[in-house]
Amino acid sequence: MSRSIENPVHLLLPRSAYIHVPFCVHRCGYCDFTLVAGKDHLIDDYLTTLELELNDRRAWGEFADQKQRIPLDTLYFGGGTPTHLSPDELQRLFKIVFKYFDLADDAEFTVEANPVDLTDDKIAVLTEVGVNRISLGVQAFEKSALDILERDHTHETIIDGMNRLQRRIDNVSLDLIFAIPGQSLDQWRSTLSEAVALAPTHLSTYCLTFEKGTSFHTRLQQGNLREADDDLQRDMYAEVMDFLPAHGYSQYEISSFAKPGCRSQHNQVYWSGRGYFGFGPGAARYLNGVRETNHRGVSSWLKNVSAGESGTADREQLSDKDRAHERLILGLRQIDGINIEQFSQETGYTLSELTGTATNKLIAAGHLERQDTTLRLTKEGRFFADSVTLELM
Ligand code: SF4
Numbered sequence: 001m002s003r004s005i006e007n008p009v010h011l012l013l014p015r016s017a018y019i020h021v022p023f024c025v026h027r028c029g030y031c032d033f034t035l036v037a038g039k040d041h042l043i044d045d046y047l048t049t050l051e052l053e054l055n056d057r058r059a060w061g062e063f064a065d066q067k068q069r070i071p072l073d074t075l076y077f078g079g080g081t082p083t084h085l086s087p088d089e090l091q092r093l094f095k096i097v098f099k100y101f102d103l104a105d106d107a108e109f110t111v112e113a114n115p116v117d118l119t120d121d122k123i124a125v126l127t128e129v130g131v132n133r134i135s136l137g138v139q140a141f142e143k144s145a146l147d148i149l150e151r152d153h154t155h156e157t158i159i160d161g162m163n164r165l166q167r168r169i170d171n172v173s174l175d176l177i178f179a180i181p182g183q184s185l186d187q188w189r190s191t192l193s194e195a196v197a198l199a200p201t202h203l204s205t206y207c208l209t210f211e212k213g214t215s216f217h218t219r220l221q222q223g224n225l226r227e228a229d230d231d232l233q234r235d236m237y238a239e240v241m242d243f244l245p246a247h248g249y250s251q252y253e254i255s256s257f258a259k260p261g262c263r264s265q266h267n268q269v270y271w272s273g274r275g276y277f278g279f280g281p282g283a284a285r286y287l288n289g290v291r292e293t294n295h296r297g298v299s300s301w302l303k304n305v306s307a308g309e310s311g312t313a314d315r316e317q318l319s320d321k322d323r324a325h326e327r328l329i330l331g332l333r334q335i336d337g338i339n340i341e342q343f344s345q346e347t348g349y350t351l352s353e354l355t356g357t358a359t360n361k362l363i364a365a366g367h368l369e370r371q372d373t374t375l376r377l378t379k380e381g382r383f384f385a386d387s388v389t390l391e392l393m
Contacts, residue, residue, distance in 0.1 A: 009274045009346070010289045010323060013063055016074040016269040017101055020280030021082040021093070022046070022298045028150045029219070030177075032211040034282025035080040036298045043089055046280075046298075049305045051096045053279050058310045060277070061287030069102040070277075074266035076110045081137075083117035087125045094129045097279075108133055108265040110173075115153040118161030123168050133171040133264075135204075136161070141194045142187060145180045162198050171262060173202035178236040179228035180208055188236045189243070196247045201262035204255050205240045207233055234383055241379065254333050254385050271330040273323065273346075281311070289323065291316045324349040329389050332368075337376025351375070358391045 022035040023043060036042060057064035075097075085093060103109060110133040111126055126134075140146050141155050153161075165172055174195050178188050195203060210217045210227065219225035228236075241251060249257035253271070256264065269276055278285035281301035284293045295301040295313040305311040318326070324347035331338035344350050351359050359375070362368040367381035367388050381388055 009272065010286070010318075012275065013066070013070070014275035014277055014287065015070075015072050015104070016266060016274070016276040017070075017072055017076070017097075018266075018276060018278045018283055018285075019050070019075075019077045019093075019097055020079060020278070020283040020294075021077055021085065022080040022281050023084045024079070024081045025084065025152055026150065027215075029215040030149060030208060030210070032214050033080065034296045034298065039298075040084075042298070042302070043085060045302055045306070047089065047092050047096060049302050050093070050280055051099075053305045053311050054096065054100050056305070056310065058312070059279060059285070061285070061290055061292070063287060069098075069100060071102045071104050072107055073104050074108045074110070074269055075101065075103060076266045078112045078135075081114045081117065082111050083113040083122055083126075087121045090122065090125045091129075094125075098129075101277075103130060110135055110264070110266055112137065113165075115157045115161040118164050120164060123164055127168045132169060133173065134165060134169055135173045135175065136165070136200075138174045138195065139177045140180060140183075141191055142183075145183055145187070145191075148181055149177065159198070162200075166199075170201070172200045173204060173264065174198070174200045176203060176205045177208050178205060178240070179233045181226050181228065183228065185232065185235050185239065189239060192240065192243045196244070196249075202256070202258045202264065203244060203249055205237075205244075205257070206255055207237065237383060241382065251335050253335060254382060271334055273327045273330070279311075289318050291318060320348055321354070323347065324354055325393060328354060328392060332375070332377055332388065332392075333385060335376065335382075337374050340370075340373050340375055342373075355392050362388055362391060 020034060023040065023046070024035050024037045027035065027037040053059050060066065082090070109131050111131050112135045114137050138158055139149055139151055141158065143154065146153065162172070176191060176195060210220045216225060220227060240257070244257040245251060248259055250260070251257050252263050253267070256267065258264070275286045275288065277287070278294070280294065281298045282294055282296045284291065292312045293314045294311045295304060301311050327343065327347055328338065331343065340351060359368060362381070363370060366378055367384055368375060369378045377385060377388065
């Protein structure tokens with residue numbers, strides 16, 4: 001039986017879209033994203049197939065009858081490396097996508113980029129089409145760390161690219177990685193200082209993980225790579241949470257820090273339970289309470305969609321309870337937490353119905369705190385966000 005829910009945001013026509021661009025020069029050792037490396041001859045097929053998928057009404061779920069271009073508040077091109085495409089290929093990509101979508105006046109339009117790709121001609125293509133936010137994969141500044149991560153840029157490339165970029169686009173987010181094998185706490189501090197000196201509007205910082213299937217995971221198993229110990233990981237995360245707010249970047253999510261007014265609008269759509277469109281290999285979409293994920297293999301996505309089959313590999317109709325759990329987990333990963341009354345109105349579930357005694361136990365353990373109608377992670381709880389999530393499921 002369905003719960004009575006106020007403002008069911010997941011049923012609204014989505015105003016956000018994600019496009020996955022699965023090309024890189026080389027697969028970095030820690031990366032498990034959907035992509036192909038060194039296969040640029042597939043770019044033409046990819047663009048043709050992306051257009052086929054955009055034209056396939058199955059990929060639009062309940063919104064397949066929309067006749068007009070859909071106006072978007074957020075549009076995000078991720079990868080892979082979207083800026084690995086040449087200027088002509090980028091122009092073709094944007095032309096295809098804008099046959100189906102339009103941007104609202106104050107829309108956030110983000111493209112992920114790598115420092116080596118920030119040439120003037122590519123930046124010109126991005127600005128001409130209206131890109132107003134870049135998410136730049138910096139990860140580290142020191143040569144030793146960049147070498148371990150197998151990144152193809154240098155300190156100089158980053159500085160040079162940022163200078164070019166900030167002349168045309170001022171909303172730039174930097175991605176950084178900490179707990180890189182061999183990285184000391186002092187090196188991480190100097191990475192943060194260098195990042196802040198570049199005056200980005202936003203920073204995302206991630207602890208290095210060793211995902212199954214990556215060469216880093218294999219090397220870890222073989223003893224050829226050493227993971228930073230737990231204490232160092234903790235000290236590094238503690239350093240971010242002190243250093244960035246002290247420099248004007250407030251933390252608004254476990255990994256995300258922003259100058260005032262510069263939070264990622266697109267990511268906040270994911271975290272708030274609103275729907276979004278998704279196209280390209282491995283892309284996820286959330287339409288009318290149904291979550292779908294496309295084939296993660298680039299070749300299987302190409303094969304299926306070009307043969308007239310759906311690009312979707314997995315489909316899950318979320319129950320009211322699943323949706324409520326998801327809202328809770330994603331809500332608590334945001335530093336502002338959740339408003340308990342609003343949560344119940346919007347999901348149809350009270351916290352005790354959903355989590356039993358787990359919430360109170362986590363409050364007693366000092367990982368969650370409740371103030372009036374707000375429930376959120378404590379600062380200590382942010383170190384344990386993943387286990388808090390598991391206990392609430
Ligand atoms: S550049 Fe980014 S997306 Fe490409 S392989 Fe490296 S980490 Fe993965």
